[in-house]
Amino acid sequence: MHAAEVALVDLTEQQRDAFIDQQVVDYAEQQVRDAGWSPDEALPRAVREFRSVIEQELLQARIDGHCLWTATNGDGAAVGWLWVRPPLDDMPSDSVFIEQITVKDEFRRQGYGLAMAEALEVELARGGTLTICLHVFSENTPALRLYERAGYTIVTRHPQTLRLCKALVLPPG
Numbered sequence: 001m002h003a004a005e006v007a008l009v010d011l012t013e014q015q016r017d018a019f020i021d022q023q024v025v026d027y028a029e030q031q032v033r034d035a036g037w038s039p040d041e042a043l044p045r046a047v048r049e050f051r052s053v054i055e056q057e058l059l060q061a062r063i064d065g066h067c068l069w070t071a072t073n074g075d076g077a078a079v080g081w082l083w084v085r086p087p088l089d090d091m092p093s094d095s096v097f098i099e100q101i102t103v104k105d106e107f108r109r110q111g112y113g114l115a116m117a118e119a120l121e122v123e124l125a126r127g128g129t130l131t132i133c134l135h136v137f138s139e140n141t142p143a144l145r146l147y148e149r150a151g152y153t154i155v156t157r158h159p160q161t162l163r164l165c166k167a168l169v170l171p172p173g
Contacts, residue, residue, distance in 0.1 A: 004073065004079075004110055004112045004115040005073070006073055006079060006080075006112060006115045006119050007071070007072050007119070008069040008070070008071055008119050008123055009069060010068070010069060011068035011070050015070040015078055016058060018078065018104075019058075019068075019081040019102065020051065020055060022081070022102055022105070023050075023054050023100075023102065024043070024046050024051050025043065025046075025105070027046045027050045028043045028045070028050075031046065061083065061099075065085075065086055067084045068081070069082045069120075069123075071112065071115070071116045071119065073107075077107075078104065079103060079107040079116075080101065080103040080104055080107065080112055080116055081101075081102050082101050082102075082116060083098070083099040083101075084096050084099065084120070084132075085097050085099050087133075091131070091133060092130070094128060094130040094131065095132065095133060096124060096131075096132055096133075097133050097134060101116055101117060101120075113146045114146060114149055117146065117147075117150040118150070120132075121150075121168055124168060125170050130167065130168055131165055131166065131167055132152075132165065132166050133155070133163060133164065133165040133166075134147070134152070135164075136161065136162055136164060137160060137161055137162075138159075138160055144162075153165065
C-alpha cells in the first residue's frame with residue numbers, strides 16, 4: 001500500500017456537520033464496546049445524549065481559539081477531521097493539545113490517520129509549535145498503534161487514559 005497523502009483545510013459548516021455525525025457514530029460504538037450499551041439502541045441514544053454536547057463543544061472551540069481542519073485526499077474528498085486546542089494549563093505555551101483526529105469510516109485502515117498526523121505536525125511546526133500532546137484511552141489499540149508509528153511517547157499513565165507527546169522539529173529558515 002502506498003502512503004496516503006492529505007491536505008488540511010479549514011473546517012467548513014458542511015464538514016462540521018459531517019464531523020459531528022462521525023463523532024456520534026464513534027461514540028455509540030465506543031459505548032457498545034466499553035459501557036455495555038445495546039447495539040440496537042446505541043446510535044439513537046448517542047444522538048440524544050451526545051450530539052448536542054459535541055455541537056456545543058465545537059461552538060465553544062471556535063470562541064476559545066481552537067483550530068479545526070478537514071483532511072482531504074488527492075481527489076479532494078474529505079477523509080477526516082482534526083481538532084487542536086491551545087495548550088492545557090500544565091503544558092508549555094509553545095505546545096498544543098490534540099482533542100481529536102478522526103478518520104471517516106470509509107477511509108479507515110488506509111493510512112490516512114498517519115498522513116493526517118504528519119500533515120498536522122508540518123502545519124504546527126511552521127507556526128512555531130514545539131510539542132504536541134494528546135490523551136488516548138489505554139484500551140484503544142488502533143489509536144495507540146497509530147501514535148506509536150507517528151513517534152509519540154507515553155508521558156503519563158492514568159487508570160483509563162494515557163497522555164502521549166511528541167517533540168516537533170521546526171522547519172529550516
